[in-house]
Amino acid sequence: MKEKYWVPALEKANNILALIGERPNQLRLIDISKQLGINKSSLFSLLNTLETLRWIVKEEGDTYSLGPALGALSAAYFKQFNILQSFYKEASVSVSKINEHIQLGMLEKGNVVYLGKMEGDSRVRLVTDPGMRFPAYASAIGKIQLTQYDKNELEELFPSSQFVKKTPFTISNIDDLYENVNAAKKNGYAIENQEASLGFHCVAAPVYNYENNIIAGVSFTMMTNSWEQKKDAAKEEILNLANRLSQYAGYTGNQKQMIE
Known part of the structure; x- marks a missing residue:
């Protein structure tokens, strides 16, 4: 420059x-x-x-x-860093490119706590809003944050009795969850196809801090017709957004290499 x-x-x-x-x-x-x-x-x-x-x-x-x-x-x-403030600043850039809803959430035990939402032009209402909790195993934003756990830790977080199916496509056992989490580790992003709500698809990426720990996740959510058209662009942009937020949090590494 x-x-x-x-x-x-x-x-x-x-x-x-x-x-x-x-x-x-x-x-x-x-x-x-x-x-x-x-x-x-x-x-x-x-x-x-x-x-x-x-x-x-x-x-x-x-x-x-x-x-x-x-x-x-x-x-x-x-001391001055505020992830929610940074999210609203940067998410507007990503929404302007993809024009779909973006959410920010943090993992709390086996659930995602949703902190922020930036909406695109779609009038479709999401099943989650800021302040709500949702099972991490049924959401891309949850699964990308579960990549920091091994199988034994996942079993502790999700006893078999805790798998409640939100749709016919929702993960319902540890083996499938572990397979999903490993795929997310390999790819650097997590995908959820109609697992939280029928007709909806999500792609999520992790936000790291200066200690190289995952502190949050961000995700695009859209309906099936939009997903077929925008999934590749949404995947690239959610990774870009997560990287920008990670930089605000002091992360200086390579996110793809880190998640692997």
Whole structure:
């Protein structure tokens, strides 16, 4: 990105911090210079300034790691972070592209608690609204968050007596749920076809935080005729939305690799 008021020194400092963050206590000045293409004289001044500001720390062997000032800034950022506020900001972008309903939900034991909803032009009413709970095994937004559990943990969450069929297509046993969850792990997204309500389909993606943990899920919901036309575009956009929300939450990894 090159704009009218762009400050190259800040861009270089950002690249330095990112590189040190990827390889803490491994790189010396000469290594950073080679990797970023910054001449040693300029780099010396940048590193010295960052060290004085405590954004980086010079370790034994003249290598560098991130400093405590960045930790303080991170704490301040996460103190102000509001996932619901971020959802409404970013979901409007996704709705404008796909024009279908989007929901945000968090896993609470074996249920999804719905937190937010952004509607497209469809007049169809969803079976869930903000504040409602719904079985995680019967929803894409629930199943994508269940990818963090192994089969034994799923069995603890869902005793056989807890599988209540919402439609003829609803999962009703641990083996099928585990198979669905494994497919979601492999793909990086979860799909639900008429399991929560007849005629409705969902695709969901996970939201990660700075600790690489899944903290929520987002999903598109639409009727069968729209699903056949939009499922590929909806799948791509829900992954994009989840990635944007994950970045707000401090996640810096690759979501596809993380879920695998």
